[in-house]
Amino acid sequence: MKDLIEFMVKALVDDPSEVSVTEINGDKITLFELRVAKTDIGKVIGKRGRTAGAMRTIINAVSTKQGKRAELEIIE
Numbered sequence: 001m002k003d004l005i006e007f008m009v010k011a012l013v014d015d016p017s018e019v020s021v022t023e024i025n026g027d028k029i030t031l032f033e034l035r036v037a038k039t040d041i042g043k044v045i046g047k048r049g050r051t052a053g054a055m056r057t058i059i060n061a062v063s064t065k066q067g068k069r070a071e072l073e074i075i076e
Contacts, residue, residue: 001062001070005032008055013040030063030070041076 002021010016018037023030036044045052056072063070 001030001059001066002032004062005034005055005059005072008058009034009036009044012043012051013037014043015040028069030068032059032070032072033075034072035075038076041074044074 002023005021006019009019009021013019013036015037018035018040020035022033022035024033034044043051046054052072052074059070059072
């Protein structure tokens with residue numbers, strides 16, 4: 001899942017070397033914290049949050065198929 005998030009985000013941003021994804025495992029949920037360069041935050045979030053919403057939908061679908069629950073948090 002972490003590789004999937006990195007793959008999607010690196011395709012969107014201008015500076016792929018600044019992309020970092022941290023995985024935090026909890027009892028019921030896995031949280032993925034995404035950090036990108038300040039200049040690329042707008043590209044990751046998208047207009048009205050559509051890009052971020054689409055990424056969250058994909059992550060939710062993949063995690064549900066695996067029988068787990070995951071959330072994506074974009075850290076500024």
